[in-house]
Amino acid sequence: MRKQIAAANWKMNLSIEQAETLMTDLLASPIELTENQQAVFGVPFPYLININQKIAGKQHFSLAAQNCSNKVSGAYTGEVSVEMLKSIGVPYVIIGHSERREYFNETNALLAEKVNICFEYGLLPIFCCGEALQIREAGTQNSYVENQLKESLFHLTGESLRGFVIAYEPIWAIGTGKTASSEQAQEMHAHIRNVMAEQFGKEIADSISILYGGSVKAANAKEIFGQTDVDGGLVGGASLVAAEFSAIINSLKK
Ligand code: PEP
Secondary structure, three states: OOOEEEEEEOOOOOOHHHHHHHHHHHHOOOOOOOOOEEEEEEOOHHHHHHHHHHHOOOOOEEEEEOOOOOOOOOOOOOOOOHHHHHHOOOOEEEEOOHHHHHHOOOOHHHHHHHHHHHHHHOOEEEEEEOOOHHHHHHOOHHHHHHHHHHHHHOOOOOHHHOOOEEEEOOHHHOOOOOOOOHHHHHHHHHHHHHHHHHHHOHHHHHHOEEEEEOOOOHHHHHHHHOOOOOOEEEEOHHHHOHHHHHHHHOOOOO
């Protein structure tokens, strides 16, 4: 069975004291993770080392950066390289979150470079895709998402994408309290898997974990995660509350 993942995206929230308290509370929560399940914490850069120390030795708990540079090193003030992340033991990087696409003009081509550099340095991307409301209303979400995958991932080999992680996040559902229905999520996840299967073969497509993101909460996680092609979630707001996120983690498919 492919990996089931509950990934937290803390975004630009919390002081270090709040972040440490949240992790302490989470670690004290009754969380049960089986062999193929993982809880991943996408924390702000300055907290990565602290939070890594807090989850050290905790099986199936892992860490993600929320972004990385497309450059290896050098005069790029304010950027954080994959080599830096690797050197402090960060395994995952969220790539192409819609907020980065929208507010920082990240294009599909730039994201292809970021995925490349992650692979080069052995980091695992959590590659985000998803359509805005007007695209959903026009009914063109399938081709829109397909194009995002095509322009950022299709240059890769199938083998390099074995066990890859994609997060489908309809922009209209992010932070809005408006969740996609479990049918809408399943429909798009199945589409994404078909697109990947057509390009890379069914075996590779079946190994890819496709997470849903957009107003996931403890109250709706089980139903959404229960869909055939939904392999967990990328969670913003609800990941900032220990009781919510621990319940979300416990809603992963067994
Ligand atoms: C996100 O930031 O990726 C996200 C899905 O946010 P929220 O869960 O708050 O909608």
